[in-house]
Amino acid sequence: MRHAHEDPELLAVVRRYVTPERRYLKLGGPMLGLQSPEYDRFVRRLSEDAGAITAEEIATLLEGGWRERRTAAWLIAVSQRTEFRERLGGLLLASEVCCVGLAYCVALASFGTPRDAGLLAAYLDRYLRRPDLAYDQTVAMGALLYIDLNLRGDQAARFLVPGGLWQQWLERASHMQLTTAPVTYLSLIRRLCAFVDECADAT
Structure with missing residues (x-):
């Protein structure tokens, strides 16, 4: 992992795209609460x-910490840089840093292809078996449901059957007992993907 304080190339990209107006803190749910102007x-x-960031600059950000990766994922989503699909799926599966999984999930949901659904399903296959880890299982499920609804697919169905991995995870993950309904996370992903669309329309 690269660190901006010791990497001049990364620092330059961070100063341009990540830290202005503390953007990295607003990306995700907080930006939905912003008011005009x-x-x-x-x-x-x-x-x-x-529209301005280059593929090389995005790749540089994806080698940084959570602030850099979160910002990169949102820029990928808004610009629909689908060439980063596999990279995002790999980073989501690796779960090396906190506070960025939602951004990966939104980007994959915004791409919305069967391959994106497959990457989300691979994540759920691994991490629904880990009730000890409160990672991004819920938003990954919301993103998978979002793609399924748009494609009329059924990749989420096998997780949600009675006694399936979703139910097993919830029963064993005591920290999730208050937030069990997949529709809650589908709603969040839908709102965030609508934001992505709004940004795309602003270009």
Whole structure:
């Protein structure tokens, strides 16, 4: 993992795309609570940067910490850089850093192909078997359901059958007892993908 404080190349990209107006903290759920004119400015600037950032700069950010990776994933989603699909799927599966899984899931959901559903399903296959890990199981399920609904697919069905991995995980993961309904996470992913679409339309 690269660190901006000791990597001039990464630091330059971070200063341009990650830290202005503390963007990295607003990406995700917090940006849905922004009000105009701050919201409009946020959409416009994210859209502009998604169009301006190069593939090389995105790759550099994906080698950084959670702030860099979160920002990169959102820029990938807004610019629909599907060439990063496998990289995002690999990073999601590896789960090396915290606070970024939602961004990976939103990007894959916004691409919305059977391959993206497959990457999310691979994550769930691994981490629904780990009730000791409160990672991104819930938002990955929401993203998979989102793609299934749009494609009329059924990749989520095998996880959600009675006694399936989803139910087993919830029963064993005591930290998740208050947030069990997959529709909750589907709603969040739908709202965040609508934001991605809004940014794309702003270009």
